[in-house]
Amino acid sequence: MPDRSLIALECRRNSLRDLRAVEHSLPEPEAGEALLAIEHVGFSANNVSYAARGEQLHFWRYFPAQDADWGRLPGWGFATVQTSRAAGLDTGERIYGYFPLASHVLVRPSDLNAGSFVDGAPHRADLEPVYNHYVRCTADRDWRSELEPLQALLKPLALQAYLLDDFLEEEQLFGAQQVLFSSPSSKSAWMTAILLAARARTRQGVRLIGMTTAGNLAHVRDLPCYDQVILGDQVGTLARVPTLYLDFSGSAAQRIAVHGYFIDQLEYSCIIGGAQPDMMGSGQFTAGLPGAVPNHFHTAPRVAKRTQDWGLPELSARFSEAWQRIHQTVNQDRRWMQIEAVRGVSPALAALAQAIDGRFDPQRAFMIGLTA
The missing domain is CATH 3.90.180.10 (Medium-chain alcohol dehydrogenases, catalytic domain)
Known part of the structure; x- marks a missing residue:
């Protein structure tokens, strides 16, 4: 041409x-x-x-x-x-x-x-x-020519992972002893897990558990950020201890299963901004579930809060530190x-x-x- x-x-x-x-x-x-x-x-x-x-x-x-x-x-x-x-x-x-x-x-x-x-x-x-x-x-400050592929593919999602990690740390993981991820193979999920796994609170005994599909099981088990990986229909095999649910998939069936199993042990249920409800209708997908009422997490309000708390230069510097951790982790190990x-x-x-x-x-x- x-x-x-x-x-x-x-x-x-x-x-x-x-x-x-x-x-x-x-x-x-x-x-x-x-x-x-x-x-x-x-x-x-x-x-x-x-x-x-x-x-x-x-x-x-x-x-x-x-x-x-x-x-x-x-x-x-x-x-x-x-x-x-x-x-x-x-x-x-x-x-x-x-x-x-x-x-x-x-x-x-x-x-x-x-x-x-x-x-x-x-x-x-x-x-x-x-x-x-x-x-x-x-x-x-974060640009490196050799890291352009990672920046293009991950950095637009990394801000959400950083802000979610920051929110959960501020809330002390809501007292949870385990964090359950739906769609753990998604980039947003495992970047959040990379950051959570680096937290002292997580290293002191809070387990990160991925709940995935049969097709993604081997890949998710190979990722070093999760302590345990199960299939979506194996929720009932988990210990009933204080649990935090991070819903990256938007699956109504999984949400019903998690809430129905943990009930009062579900300390917090978080629907990540990109997740979409399926088959239950936009006005119904959080109604009537046992345990914690599902809450949406969106990046914009958190950016506004931290900008007010710290100022934009400090927020940018802290996000840069989180991005450094993410891209260094992924760049060193092609399993990601x-x-x-x-x-x-x-x-x-x-x-x-x-x-x-x-x-x-x-x-x-x-x-x-x-x-x-």
């Missing part, structure tokens, strides 16, 4: 398995705009989950396709400023943020400062601010994740097809780049 082309991967919005590559003329930045050349974008099972809820999450509005029936799959990744007509943003700068699976993207930098900018494109004005925020890598570099249009389409069809182990992830 010509060098002066923009290449993008798209899927049909109502049928994710229908994939294609499209080619358009490379846009020329107008005054106040910059053209970024996308180096690579992380893609894992999380991206598929988000795409399945694309309309609900306004997923397709960040990088709209020219054909309204199609959508451009986004993810976190890295790019270089190829052409800039935005004052203060230089050609050649390395940028981290939310990008389409494409060769280039046009942005309109606003709120530009030494460390970051916001894409002020009109079509993104009412979308979630976190996805419109771009980091200038040379000013990022197997990251495959995928370059070129045809290999990228094949990788996406694997992920969307469910032929995708939880520890696998791709870093996708479309240019050679």
